[in-house]
Amino acid sequence: MNKILNFLASVITIGSVCISANTIAADAQPAVNEAKITIDVPVTLKEVNLVMNMDHIALAGDLPIGMKYMDLLNKKMKMDKASGHIIGVFHGPAAYMTLNDQAYNAERKVTTGNPYKALIEGLVASGVQIEECAVSMKGNGWTNKDLLPVVKVNTGAISRITQLTQEGYVQIQP
Numbered sequence: 001m002n003k004i005l006n007f008l009a010s011v012i013t014i015g016s017v018c019i020s021a022n023t024i025a026a027d028a029q030p031a032v033n034e035a036k037i038t039i040d041v042p043v044t045l046k047e048v049n050l051v052m053n054m055d056h057i058a059l060a061g062d063l064p065i066g067m068k069y070m071d072l073l074n075k076k077m078k079m080d081k082a083s084g085h086i087i088g089v090f091h092g093p094a095a096y097m098t099l100n101d102q103a104y105n106a107e108r109k110v111t112t113g114n115p116y117k118a119l120i121e122g123l124v125a126s127g128v129q130i131e132e133c134a135v136s137m138k139g140n141g142w143t144n145k146d147l148l149p150v151v152k153v154n155t156g157a158i159s160r161i162t163q164l165t166q167e168g169y170v171q172i173q174p
Contacts, residue, residue, distance in 0.1 A: 048077050048084035051164040053173040055092040055157065064097065066174040067119050070128050087164065088123070091133030091157030095140065098132045103146035117148055124150040133157035 050073060058065045070086050077084065090098050098120065101113035120130055132147055135156045144153060154160040165171055 045080045045082035048082050049169040050086045051169045051171050052088040053171055054088050054090040054094045057094055058174045074126050087129045089131050089157050091136040095136035098147050098151045100148050
């Protein structure tokens with residue numbers, strides 16, 4: 001038994017030395033972020049009209065990619081002083097993301113409340129319009145009182161996205 005413990009102790013010590021050596025070596029090398037990036041195609045936005053088709057769940061970790069894109073583009077628009085609008089249209093399997101805490105808990109069978117609430121409220125506060133599909137609501141038995149107060153309801157997502165693209169909006173589907 002003592003031989004096994006001594007062996008494990010030596011392995012742990014060797015592993016610690018290797019980790020320390022790797023950390024020191026990594027610190028001695030320039031970070032990738034420090035390398036200079038040359039922009040060949042600079043992008044300055046003048047006008048943006050975007051509809052984000054939020055019809056399915058696409059996550060980077062726990063962060064919905066579509067919401068992240070809306071946030072990044074909204075910041076870019078402000079930086080470039082671009083005009084236009086960003087509209088997120090939620091429907092289908094992603095429709096539940098606009099529910100208030102009580103409705104979210106009932107729908108998802110949890111007690112955590114809606115983890116997307118702060119993201120949605122932040123997007124709306126920064127100028128992004130968030131809409132929910134009435135067809136998805138009807139199919140799930142939800143009413144307006146089940147939604148976050150900042151969410152608007154459209155007649156139907158497919159019709160709304162069609163309308164917006166006909167008005168010149170670019171559709172992105174993350």
